[in-house]
Amino acid sequence: NAGVTQTPKFRILKIGQSMTLQCTQDMNHNYMYWYRQDPGMGLKLIYYSVGAGITDKGEVPNGYNVSRSTTEDFPLRLELAAPSQTSVYFCASKQQGYGYTFGSGTRLTVV
Amino acid sequence: GQQLNQSPQSMFIQEGEDVSMNCTSSSIFNTWLWYKQDPGEGPVLLIALYKAGELTSNGRLTAQFGITRKDSFLNISASIPSDVGIYFCAGQLRGGGADGLTFGKGTHLIIQP
Numbered sequence: 001n002a003g004v005t006q007t008p009k010f011r012i013l014k015i016g017q018s019m020t021l022q023c024t025q026d027m028n029h030n031y032m033y034w035y036r037q038d039p040g041m042g043l044k045l046i047y048y049s050v051g052a053g054i055t056d057k058g059e060v061p062n063g064y065n066v067s068r069s070t071t072e073d074f075p076l077r078l079e080l081a082a083p084s085q086t087s088v089y090f091c092a093s094k095q096q097g098y099g100y101t102f103g104s105g106t107r108l109t110v111v
Numbered sequence: 112g113q114q115l116n117q118s119p120q121s122m123f124i125q126e127g128e129d130v131s132m133n134c135t136s137s138s139i140f141n142t143w144l145w146y147k148q149d150p151g152e153g154p155v156l157l158i159a160l161y162k163a164g165e166l167t168s169n170g171r172l173t174a175q176f177g178i179t180r181k182d183s184f185l186n187i188s189a190s191i192p193s194d195v196g197i198y199f200c201a202g203q204l205r206g207g208g209a210d211g212l213t214f215g216k217g218t219h220l221i222i223q224p
Binding site for chain 2: 048
């Protein structure tokens, strides 16, 4: 039982490049989330999904896109990377009424 | 968006000391959660609180959900070296938590030998 798996663990992007951060969970959780964490700050919600085919914006969605074609996968897409998107990205999942399980994060640097 | 004020920002303590940290909010939350984050890892849930006034323990950790539903505190008794890390409070506005958590900025706990 792997829980929440994020890939890659580290990535360096040039300004204007695009990339997809992968997140998959094997717990059959309906709810999935993407957060970003900046130095000295708590996590901020980017996007979330309450089930396959349903996504919604969180607090800081600008510059990102998501999709949820299956229960297991919730990829986060950056289309035109900017230095302000340098951060650590965490994916999480939960089932209604239960706690969140977080992945170990993707550290992204945009130069 | 919602704001959680977590204090203190950092703590430097001796091994064996007790620790106390708290979170306050201008909004009412239905659930309060406390997480610990180790370097290079995601947050791990320590304690979840679901009712105003609730006091819950997990080993040496004790947390309370404030009566006003706008605050929570976490105590750690007899600290040990593995307690080092960043502690986050998080609030959940709605039951079920479909729309995610609001996090405090964290309390960085450092234990001096």
